[in-house]
Structure formats: C-alpha cells, structure tokens
Amino acid sequence: MRHVALLGGLPGNLIAPAVLATALLAPVPSAYAHAFLERASPPVGSEIAASPPEVSIIFTEGVEPLFSKIEVDGADGAAIATGKQHVAPDNNRRLIIELPKLPPGTYTVIWHVTSVDTHKTEGNYRFTVTH
Numbered sequence: 001m002r003h004v005a006l007l008g009g010l011p012g013n014l015i016a017p018a019v020l021a022t023a024l025l026a027p028v029p030s031a032y033a034h035a036f037l038e039r040a041s042p043p044v045g046s047e048i049a050a051s052p053p054e055v056s057i058i059f060t061e062g063v064e065p066l067f068s069k070i071e072v073d074g075a076d077g078a079a080i081a082t083g084k085q086h087v088a089p090d091n092n093r094r095l096i097i098e099l100p101k102l103p104p105g106t107y108t109v110i111w112h113v114t115s116v117d118t119h120k121t122e123g124n125y126r127f128t129v130t131h
C-alpha cells in the first residue's frame with residue numbers, strides 16, 4: 001500500500017476523498033505510483049514576506065503538462081489570473097505557474113495532475129503572503 005504511506009508522509013497536503021478512496025480500493029502494481037506533491041515553493045502552509053514570482057510543485061512522478069493544472073485562489077475563493085504554466089525542461093516532475101504580484105493574504109493552491117503513467121491525482125494547500 002505504497003499510496004497510503006505517501007499520504008501519511010505529507011502533512012498538510014489535502015488529498016481529495018475520491019482519490020484516496022480510489023487508492024485504497026484499487027491497488028495498482030507496485031511498478032506504478034501516482035503523482036503526489038513531494039515539495040512545493042512557496043512551501044505547504046508557509047508564511048512568506050513577499051509575493052512569490054511563481055508556484056512550483058515537485059511531484060513524486062513525472063506529469064503530463066497538457067493534462068495538469070495548477071490554480072491559485074485568493075481568500076475570497078476567486079481564481080487569480082495566473083500566467084504561463086510549464087513543466088521544468090530538466091525535470092518533468094516539476095510543474096510551474098507564473099504569478100502576478102499578490103497582495104498580502106492567504107492563498108490556496110489547487111493542483112490537478114495526470115502523471116506519465118496516466119493516473120490522475122489532485123490536492124491543495126495554502127500559503128500566506130504577509131507583506
């Protein structure tokens with residue numbers, strides 16, 4: 001049950017119940033693994049002093065850029081008008097989206113990705129801009 005172990009190792013990373021249920025009910029061969037958030041910038045749950053230029057998430061598996069999306073919502077729940085999104089040329093596990101200048105506040109990053117093994121996963125996390 002590698003997926004369960006991954007979930008347990010990601011404090012603060014919320015996985016949609018549907019995805020969790022799928023992972024529990026339909027174990028996949030151990031050669032496959034879903035793409036879950038491994039590391040993010042700004043970090044999960046962080047408070048940062050200045051508006052970040054981009055959101056960058058490194059997943060546990062490579063992701064398909066055409067079928068993967070990062071959305072950033074403001075405190076009012078409305079989506080921020082983000083800029084270009086791309087996968088890092090040297091690392092297909094890293095998905096990046098450019099941000100406009102963000103005023104102070106708490107933001108929710110919502111990600112939906114399809115990994116190179118075609119499995120879909122999603123999750124979200126928050127960060128706060130303090131100045």
Ligand SMILES: [Cu+2]
Nearest residue numbers: 033034117119
């Ligand atoms: Cu998978």
